[in-house]
Amino acid sequence: MEASQLVKAFEQKFGVSAAAVAAMPAGVAVAAEGKAAVAEEKTSFDVVLKDGGANKIQVIKAVRAETNLGLKEAKDLVEGAPKTVKEGVTKDEAEKIRKSLEAAGAKVEIK
Structure with a gap:
């Protein structure tokens, strides 16, 4: 009851x-x-570094700023392109990361 x-x-x-x-x-x-x-619209995106470009030092600095990786990890990521920089981020954050990396000279794709 x-x-x-x-x-x-x-x-x-x-x-x-x-x-x-x-x-x-x-x-x-x-x-x-x-x-x-x-x-339903896609809500999480992956930022993929396709190529580190000619100015790898600037790209490494940009990767470190966006991901909080250490120097060695960021260098390995840039030199081992194509690799995923960040996974599961919002569209706005993915665009921000893409612009930052492209400004440093990298080729970036958002998936």
Whole structure:
């Protein structure tokens, strides 16, 4: 009896119905999720260094500033291009990193 009283109290206090969740057919939920996934825009991006360019010292400095890597790690990343500089960043942050690296002379791609 206590659980049913708790459910009723929630329904009255918050104006919700516990039966509403169970009433939705499973096929409708799957169809709705499929449509949402198609319409969903990509939200996380990877910044890939394609080429370090001729001025590798400036590119290494830019990579260190954007990633907080140490000197050796940043140098290895630039010399080992193509490599991912940062993964799972927002579009704005990816564009900022791309502009910074391209200003230093690197070739960058956002995936």
